[in-house]
Amino acid sequence: MSAGLALLRRSPRAAAGGALLLALLLLAVLAPMLTPHSPTAQTFGPWLRPGGEHPLGTTPLGQDIWAQLVYGARLTLLIGFTAGVVATAIGTAMGLSAAYFGGRTDEVINVVTNVFLVLPGLPLLIITSAFLRGGGVWSIILVIALTGWPWGARVLRSQALALRNRDFVHAAIATGESPARVIFSEMLPNLAGLIAASLFSTALYAVLSEAGLAFLGIGDVSQVTWGTMLYWAQAKGALLQGAWWWVAAPGLGIALLGTAFALVNFGIDEVTNPKVMHRTRATRVLGRGRRASTAAPEAEAAQPLLDLRRLSAGYLTPQGPVRAVRGVSLQVAPGEFLGLAGESGCGKSTLAFAATRLLESPGVVFEGEARLGHQDLLALSPEELRRVRWKDYSLVFQASMNILNPVLRVREQLYDAMQAHGVVSRAQLEARARELFALVGLREDDLQAYPHQLSGGMKQRVVIAIALALEPRLVVMDEPTTALDVVVQRQILQEIDAVRRRLGISIVFITHDLSLLLEMSDRIAIMYAGEVVEEAPAQELFAGARHPYTRKLMAAFPALEGPRERREGIPGRPPSLAQDIAHCPFFERCPSRMPGLCDARKPARVEVAPAHSVACFLHSPAIKEEAHAAD
Template identity: 85%
Template structure:
């Protein structure tokens, strides 16, 4: 537990700063008897003493030590903040999740109750309720603030939980027979952790400020020592008129520091639990070693040149290296297929190479050059200029990128307008040309996304990727969600467009049979590495790597006798661990103990344009480079 907290603070400087500040304030409260020998209510000193000596903040007109009041007042102030925050957050979370999960009349009743509390003015409600509970001490203040501060948190949590309630994983849990409590606490609640934390910290700060406001107005229990009652007595005794500004400044600064600590910890929790909140507008983080200069000097040969690229994800448990020292070239006008089973690093490679790998994803090392331009060196603004004009992307299930409330025409225009094309006639002419290229009618430009089929929406996404005539289009399993007939139609159209426009295509899929027919060249990935690369027909006729042969044999022939097909036994190794040996060793039917489990095979050319990383074809051993930890 302590190790996880340490990693959290190390990953988030904001959380570390906020946690340190909050810890200092808590220690100030807990160590009050050590920090001062005086009682905060003892009237044993001279009035209006100046700060200094045994009285760091001076004394009140009644002879009370202000430093003692500050450190002891922190106790009740923090108690009010934390307790009221916890109670109000618990109420808001329970009501918000109940409304979202149960729906119907439960949802309506909770929604009405929440709206009533939101409509009622907060401060007057606090004042009236406090007046009735006056004399109840600090706990009456906590009760009042808790009962008036839960509504905003409940409203926000209900809205987010309603979205979660209709997610597939929640529906699957319900369909499998899980009880409501299990679905709410195990399936939904963890996804709302960041939001609940934000609700707690904002409510805790609201509680501290509310107590200070009530005390300042003289409505709270001013016989107690809190930062709020210090402000009350300061204004009641005319501290500023006497020049004793520190009497006001000290508790005010304490409240400000507490609010800052809550905000920083909240930001840190957001950064750790949902890194996209902080990094969504930034380009992929790049951490590269000194080998970069050596790579740059070697020069690039293809349209896109990927050299020794290593990428993955920084997690609290350590780095996950989903792409490991991959080198690939894409020639002008080429159709390059990238195949491998799910989880082998294909999509990570595509997103890392195109600088779209969101946090916590990072590039650890290597180069990606597009006609000599190092994409990993570009600043976000420069990258935005290059992206879509010189290369574009079609994402997996990319039909979901269409905005449901905008007509298709406006969405096709967007990329062109972002790159300086604003003439309406040119936009319309280009949109019609693109739709003709991908086999759609001009009338479909005026449709909303819900009026199009899945295959039509996929064609729209491809048309948008071609809008600015890029030299390269990266397609990450763009037809996975479609039936096989539509898949084949779209692939044929993609290939026809590629030949007509002379563009290059990198097509990523786990379906090797699709690539053999369409691709000029195929690269096979396994456990983050390219294990074999060859022209498509050569690879189909004579696959060399045992993994490639297993992939090829997993697909049945369209004719001939019926045969039993088997998958590949076992599972890929964890990409969170180092793999100084052949990653396919545990699943390989041709493995050589003492060799394959000791060294990693180097990728060597066994025939013209045909390379493979396997000791069955070459004894060459790959030299492993040292990895950066973060």
């Protein structure tokens, strides 16, 4: 019940569909209160026009059309929902069984599904109904359910196959869970939105099928449904008699019911698949009236290449907004290697995705600017952003070797980015592809390979080559070597640094391996709870980290020389980013905290040395002056 209310709150279309469906349900349930007449009573004059005691007039047999409409809603809704539930249950069972068990089971179910899909729907319904004629409304429900399940089964099978190969399902199987438990506890909840959408789609199919069969005179036309109303209106020549309302009333009812089902279906899709709400790949930026501002071209050289100004971003959830990035200001100079470090969940990736407009729904940018040269990326239209992305900046994701299309050769995938930005000459594409492979340490022969023929490290090099294809000024790398072994990691990082120096590009490298950044970076920014708490040149940070969090991070890595020491993690855990943090976010875990100060106020970032800033009261001049005055 609570899930249904949450759906209505989060989706206006679902709310509109739910309200319309509720109105139709009330029409059916309250039929005896809405009319005193029986829908089958033939006690009135024939062809009475609408008005007075008969809002929709009467039939040629003296039956009240309004009574038929409200009572007909009962059987129509019963057929729709019951056939929808039965067909969805069959389709779900078939689809999940085929996906989970595979092999012979999958083959048999696929054959049966394909047979039903190949057979024409309406003729199959007519033939099946003819064999079950005389069985009443339940025979109609059975016929529709038995012919309406294959579509849902096919969609569910394809989604369940992808789910079947997920790590958490493999882990459940490896721990010895029974197939029934894996299907019902691990897979089914993840398919709930798709199953619900299938239910409403099948219910709509059932309503339309019943109306079609009744209109053709198949089934029990003595029952009162919206479909049989259309049959009798056609049979008695209602339109020839000018009684168009006899046709319009049930037709409008079916149309409204179909609209209600469709709106609820769209709402389920919006909530279970938030990307549907925002179809463009550009990050949703809250606030209206943003305008791209430009700087004078001659002043651009003096500007940082990437300039983040008070950037705040996060995620919109049913429980409220989660601010994963909180007022971050950060600059990257041309040709600079900036390292971004911190624990998992501190906002590193969210910051990178928000700044580059790749934060997908339900992710949003709450405020701030992300300027690349003279352009504010957050103010660009999706079309403007498409022209800038990959040409002026590119990205390499964590385990991004998985984005390679398994059925296309590497050469074709390397060409794609260049062709999308106007490089059409085959000779230029080939020459650039060979040059890029030489840059990242791959052989020219590998251009002809499929992704499965390459190792993990080679695929990651391919992705880095694609990111460098148009020589962007900035490349953002989000833990690009995490899935690789340490030897390959080092090789790739050395190649990245060599390419950077050769091409003069800037790199933002995200990781929680601080020891790696100390070796590779020109400058390092440390993030905690969505904020940058310390920023300094790499060597200076190594020689004298100032923030207690940075010192704790560095102490977690063992030294290569000297006596063996026991290393410990940082006790406690970061604060929830779903709440406002009006004090130092590291207070609860800080060994140097000052109660009454650190838990009452938020420290500002202060410069403790040239290009070295830290957000900590231990280094705040104002606090030191207050303490000196107190002494």
